Amino acid sequence: MEYVVAAVILLVVLVVGAIGLVVPRMRRRELPPSQTGGDTATLERPSAAEPGVRTPPLVVPAEADEGLPPLLEREPEVAEPEVVEPPKPEIERPEPTAGRLVRLRARLSRSQNIFGRGLLTVLSRDHLDEDAWEEIEDSLITADVGVEATQVIVERLRERVRVLGTRTVAEVREQLAEELVAALDPEMDRTLRTTPHDGRPAVMLVVGVNGAGKTTTCGKIGRVLIADGRSVLFGAADTFRAAAADQIATWGERVGAETVRGPEGGDPASVAFDAVKRGIDIDVDTVVIDTAGRLQNKVGLMDELGKVKRVVEKHGPVDETLLVLDATTGQNGLEQARVFTEVVDVTGVVLTKLDGTAKGGIVIAVQRKLGIPVKLVGLGEGPDDLAPFEPAAFVEALLGSAT
Template structure:
């Protein structure tokens, strides 16, 4: 009996001892050891692993995508006069050179030949030059004028007359019959046509029109993007299609979109093409025919590079046969001494020059005004 009691006591001692060993270990696993005294505050993590302090945010955050700033093109009224200095190179031939000869005390045959050569060199054209010189000779013979001011006035009158001021140079861009006006822009490769098309859009917007652009040049990868950039700057929508797609389809969709949105003018940029490529010219004719399912094209503007001179006349003839050009946009007049090409275009083709480009700036395209153009050519100091 005593043996049993002793065994129970020993067993109890072992159980209590085991509990005393296990419980502290469990506690150590559950709680971190206290630091300094009886406080229960947990230790801070080391400084090197402390969480970073969040920056203070402003009350109002800017939008993730900034809306493009809409530009307001300068009014076109009087723009040609403001850009008259850009014609300084042409002035050396058509202005000062002619005045210096015409102001001589005696005009012999050599002097008149010199005048003819100057006009032909300025790309006025042989026929137009002969007619202009014949009228000048008659006026000088009858009036007998010799002062620089008198000669300048006579020359200015003859040049203005050669530019046919009675031609209608207005752009037909007003909506009618419940649809927008449609303007087709055509031209050869390398004439800066897409850039000029964007500038034409700015001219229309500056004159109070709302514009939608059609990127029907689907063959040149950058053309649609370039045109869309021009449109974004003035708040004009651009309708475009897949690269290499059907240009006529894009043009058709652009006009339909213009009708749906109620804009004043749809401006369609076509692919540049060589005038001697029959297939490409036929395709341009298709673009016009498809667009005309909505209604007639109101304007077909041909972009001509003034530096090409008389070659531009042949280009104009071919384009006129295909799409019936109604007006010419003559670019790069500031970079050539051949400003007489304006007279040649109208004399040979009977197509009015409606806009002229006088620089690389976005608003360096101006409505053509014969009197202001001649004044710029002759200068104010003659």
């Protein structure tokens, strides 16, 4: 009986051992070769459970690749990002400035109420007595012509009316226009010195108090120069007002002019120097430098402005120093002009915001008191609402129609 039990145990052991040898071999098999003869992809199987047994490669037909579950994780295909060029701003071409003041005469409508309609109403009376002449004086003074200039204009006009016996409104208007033009001194040189020198550009320094519209005026001056055929570079030397450099750069982009700027709060004299140097390097006609606004009674700030000019002059003399005056400030603008002239030798005045004031006579007061010509006048908020100053056209616009 013991022999029978031993034989059964031995038989069981043999059967189990045979199964252990046969089953792994049944697991190792190859897929049938591709029937299409196409390319095949070869992948390695994971290692077999038995130590020391090398697993043969698994051959997968390329055509069947998509139909089988993935054996290995594939790298996802990443599309190349499409590079989109930002649209270039369209370069604007300002219209030539010739005759611009005449085209903008409607902007002086508020001043016409003082200079034109009010004065002509008085002058058209049959008899001009002392009360009438006092009304004329008051109108001119209210329009910021200034006391001294008003007295001269009225005295000359009274004499002409008396001698010539003028009676019609048209004749009186013509005589008044002649006296106002004479008070504006039409012989003054109002040309902008923007012609480049041998090897360096002309340099224009723009100064003024806070709030006069100086940075905007710089942008408009650039458009005036480009309209008249000059190439321009802007220097953003107002480093204390955060938006000033961005503002002047935007004006430049519109007309294709480069802007040189520095770090916020940096040295304005350094920015001005670099702007002129850059202008020399790229051979532009004119460099327009915007400076920070400052009150004329702040000694430290005025000294800094003097430094800006001295540093710029290491490249050569400053050709034009323009003072931006707000026409609405009235006679206070005269004090501003006087102090700025002492510090940086102002060569011309840009009178802004004439469209929003009835005080157009400030033009006469500035020139008579300081001997500085008004070279440009601002008559609106549009980009091309800055015009070269022409005395006769200006007076005609102020007086309006005699009818």
